[in-house]
Amino acid sequence: MRGVTTRHFFDIIDDYGRPDEYIFEFLRVHETAAIPDSLVDAIESRKIDTAASVQLLGREPKHFVKIAKLFQKYKIKAINLNFGCPMPKINKKGVGGALLKELEIIDEIISRLCESVDLPISVKTRTGYEHSSELDRILDVLSRHRISALYLHGRTVRGLYSEPVNFECITTAKRVLRCPVIANGDIRSASEATWIIESTGADGVMIGRMAVANPWIFRQINELYEQKRIFAPSGVDYMNYVERLKSFNSSYSESHSVSAMKKYVVPLADFVDASGDFSSKIRRVTTLTCFGDTCEKFFANL
Ligand SMILES: Cc1cc2nc3c(=O)[nH]c(=O)nc-3n(C[C@H](O)[C@H](O)[C@H](O)COP(=O)(O)O)c2cc1C
Numbered sequence: 001m002r003g004v005t006t007r008h009f010f011d012i013i014d015d016y017g018r019p020d021e022y023i024f025e026f027l028r029v030h031e032t033a034a035i036p037d038s039l040v041d042a043i044e045s046r047k048i049d050t051a052a053s054v055q056l057l058g059r060e061p062k063h064f065v066k067i068a069k070l071f072q073k074y075k076i077k078a079i080n081l082n083f084g085c086p087m088p089k090i091n092k093k094g095v096g097g098a099l100l101k102e103l104e105i106i107d108e109i110i111s112r113l114c115e116s117v118d119l120p121i122s123v124k125t126r127t128g129y130e131h132s133s134e135l136d137r138i139l140d141v142l143s144r145h146r147i148s149a150l151y152l153h154g155r156t157v158r159g160l161y162s163e164p165v166n167f168e169c170i171t172t173a174k175r176v177l178r179c180p181v182i183a184n185g186d187i188r189s190a191s192e193a194t195w196i197i198e199s200t201g202a203d204g205v206m207i208g209r210m211a212v213a214n215p216w217i218f219r220q221i222n223e224l225y226e227q228k229r230i231f232a233p234s235g236v237d238y239m240n241y242v243e244r245l246k247s248f249n250s251s252y253s254e255s256h257s258v259s260a261m262k263k264y265v266v267p268l269a270d271f272v273d274a275s276g277d278f279s280s281k282i283r284r285v286t287t288l289t290c291f292g293d294t295c296e297k298f299f300a301n302l
Pocket of ligand 1: 001002003026055124153185186187206209210
């Protein structure tokens with residue numbers, strides 16, 4: 001997730017309950033695109049052997065090929081193609097989810113990558129641009145290629161984050177494609193994750209926002225599968241999470257650090273306190289001291 005799933009955040013998730021794989025936030029592909037040092041660092045500094053894919057977002061097949069070849073020397077799981085991003089400023093440039101209106105370009109991007117790059121190619125997309133009835137045509141294009149996995153967010157591009165998630169599309173994708181299909185969209189707990197896998201036939205789930213609010217969710221899913229007691233974080237565990245977030249943001253100026261911390265602690269506050277009181281306090285905080293005090297006060301009573 002752009003601006004959130006940094007290498008430091010993945011380090012925290014590694015320690016709190018590892019998923020089977022990670023996908024780095026998208027890298028914008030254009031004529032002169034290069035792999036940023038921060039991404040090389042993130043790939044090379046992975047302490048734990050959990051596979052990570054890099055994600056590309058762009059339009060021109062030859063630009064994808066050029067940058068994908070540069071990734072061949074790194075230890076990554078796959079090149080993941082972003083054909084789902086709904087942000088208007090991205091879509092205006094005809095990339096991300098906007099490409100669902102030009103399936104012939106998606107077809108060519110995947111085809112050129114599969115024939116010239118020695119890495120697995122996976123796809124992240126949505127159910128359509130306007131309507132999920134477009135899914136059949138999308139799957140028809142994907143089924144022509146040897147993609148290694150499909151990560152399907154059960155909403156249309158137009159549906160942004162508000163449309164109800166349609167998990168039937170996962171069952172449809174499973175019927176058409178030979179590769180693993182991973183379900184994504186609004187999965188909020190271990191029991192929801194296992195229910196979705198069982199009811200749709202998905203090969204796994206992809207969790208975005210809830211991993212920020214509850215970084216133990218992957219551990220909890222594994223515990224549910226193994227019929228173990230599900231870990232319930234205490235106030236001390238939550239404070240430890242806040243402290244770790246603080247430490248990796250400590251090189252920023254105070255105001256930058258506070259706003260970076262809010263990207264994680266606001267979703268956490270919304271998750272742990274349904275009344276909204278803790279979250280509204282966190283949104284108003286302007287100093288790191290106040291940040292720490294507000295969190296300590298709330299978590300001491302949890
Ligand atoms: C702040 C933010 C940044 C995101 N950045 C990316 C991204 O770089 N690549 C991507 O494929 N999806 C991105 N997404 C979408 C998520 O991966 C995911 O598909 C979506 O949030 C639905 O899943 P969730 O309900 O589990 O969060 C982003 C979402 C958010 C909220």
